[in-house]
Amino acid sequence: MHPDVSDIKLSVKIDRFEQDLFNIDTTELVKAAAQLKAKYPDFYPIYFRNILRNTDPIDTNNINMISMIKDNRDFSLLKHDIDSVYPKLDDVEKQLTAAFKYYKFYFPEKQVPKIVTYLADFQLGASTVNNTLAIELDMFMGKGYRFYQSKSVNLPYFIQRKLNKDHIAPFALKAFAQQQFPMNERDKTLLHRMIYNGKILYFLDSTLPDVADSAKIGFSQKQIEWCNTYKADMWTDFMGQGLLYSTDELKYAKYLNDAPFTSGQENDSAPMLGVWTGWQIVRQYMKENPEVTLAQLMNESDSQKILKDSKYKPK
Known part of the structure; x- marks a missing residue:
């Protein structure tokens, strides 16, 4: 049952930085x-210095960089393609408006961010x-997009599959949640990273309740079904191998990192089994402890x- 947010007055408007840049x-x-x-005081310096990596000490106002972008054929083609796929972002604005109404319901004292779009060179998807x-539209152009196939970019299919409009809001909300609730880097155990990722995905459950699980985590529906089929076996492996409390990142990285499938498992397995399992643990924890608020969950550092308290024992 979703909370009633109809009384929350909020409307998300997306500013198109890439259009303003090319209209200069x-x-x-x-x-x-x-x-x-002046229009983008937070994002302007980050865009040129961090995203496009302008290291020219003389070009402090990024004048030369702007000229280069406007004269660059690939950037111009990319801008043309983005305008073709996303002439308007009404659907995304509507989805983000609903998401941030839920956010204000759970965190009434928090401020809703300014939302902008931009183009770059196929890097981040979203950043804060x-x-x-900030949402990088060139990362949501659909599988088979010509630049994704090029030699210089060459994105694998398992990545391309989720680079579409359905994944914009989940990707953006995930980046936002990670900024609002950063991970405690001192705890190096797999369990801590599983639970942290699970909390981020539960944040998406709460702010994007009508979005499919597959879009939240970036799985195919078959991979979701695989996880549900083998969840008990996965848990037995984590417990039996003593992985939960391992601090050896080389040993457990394959359970957190994205890939076509999990190394050591069959080829139709899902990737990121630790992330998915952490999500199920957090869901079970919130089910077992209905008095715990989303804010309390996100600020709980004891994995x-x-x-x-989740009593997680999949069957």
């Missing part, structure tokens, strides 16, 4: 760049800085407590 008047570049920077949530 090059005859008055210094003035136009200053106006762009201060109070800006062992969550495991113990």
Whole structure:
């Protein structure tokens, strides 16, 4: 049962940084760049310095970089393709409006971020800085997109499969949650990382309740079904091999990292089995402890407590 958020007055409007960037008047570049920077005070410096990696110490206002982008054939083609696929973002705005209404329900004191879109060179999908949530539209162009197939990009199919509009909101909300609730890096155990990822996905359960599990975690429906079929076997393996409390990241990385399937398992297995299992533990914990709020869950740093109080024993 979803909480009633109809009384929460909120409407998400997405600012199109990539359109404003390409609409810059090059005859008055210094003035136009200053106006762009004024409209996007958080994102402007991050975009050029961190995302596009402008290291020119002289180009402090990114004038040369802007000229390069506007003159670059690949950037122009990419901008054309983005405009074709996403002439408007009404559906995404509607979905994010609903998501952030739920967010305000659970975290009434928190501020809703400014949301912008941009184009880059196939990097992050979404990122956050201060109070800006930025969505990289070139990472959601659909499988088979021409640049994904190019030699310079060459994204594997298992990645391309989720680079579409259905994954924009889950990807953005995940990046936002990771900024709001960063992981305690001191705890190196697999259990801690499983539970942390599980909490992030439970945050998506709460803010995107109508989105399919497959879109939240980035699995195919067959991979979701595989996990449900073998969840007890997975748990037996984690417990039997003593992996839960291992701090050897080389030993357990395959259970957290994305891949076509999990190494050592059959080829139709799901990847990220630790992430999926952590999600189920957190779901079970919240079911067993209905008095725990989403805010309390996200701020709970004791992964062992969550495991113990979840009574997680899949069959």
